[in-house]
Amino acid sequence: CNKTYYGEDCAEDCSTNCADQLCNHVTGNCFSCVEGRAGDLCVMSVGSEGGGGGDSIIPAVIGAVVAVVVITAIIVGFIIWRRRKNRPDEKQEAEEGVSRNGEARNLSQTYAAPELREDKRNSKHKKRSLKFSKTLSAKVNDGG
Structure with missing residues (x-):
């Protein structure tokens, strides 16, 4: 066989990817490949850095x-x-009167009953004091 042919009766051409198109006369495997090719038949592409795939x-x-x-x-x-x-959503919280963190939504509910009673007493005391001072000033003005 001529060095650029292989196979039975040397009927097959060596791959054009084989360097100088030279290959084994029986198998067709290249002795070396052109730049950028690799493998037995030089059919795999490789990067210009040799290993390729980087x-x-x-x-x-x-x-x-x-x-x-x-x-x-x-x-x-x-x-x-x-x-x-x-x-729970906002609507449900409003109906229940409790916020997400458990605090009462309605401010009047945040006061304890004793505090409310004390506020009422103070209010009555202020009203009595005001009534007494009006009465006293009226008596003083009347001369009495």
């Missing part, structure tokens, strides 16, 4: 990071949704 890790890392961010956002959104769903 840049292919960057898209994989970016894809993984994006996937982690999306999954995290979905989980956080689900947790927030569940908490809002389980929390």
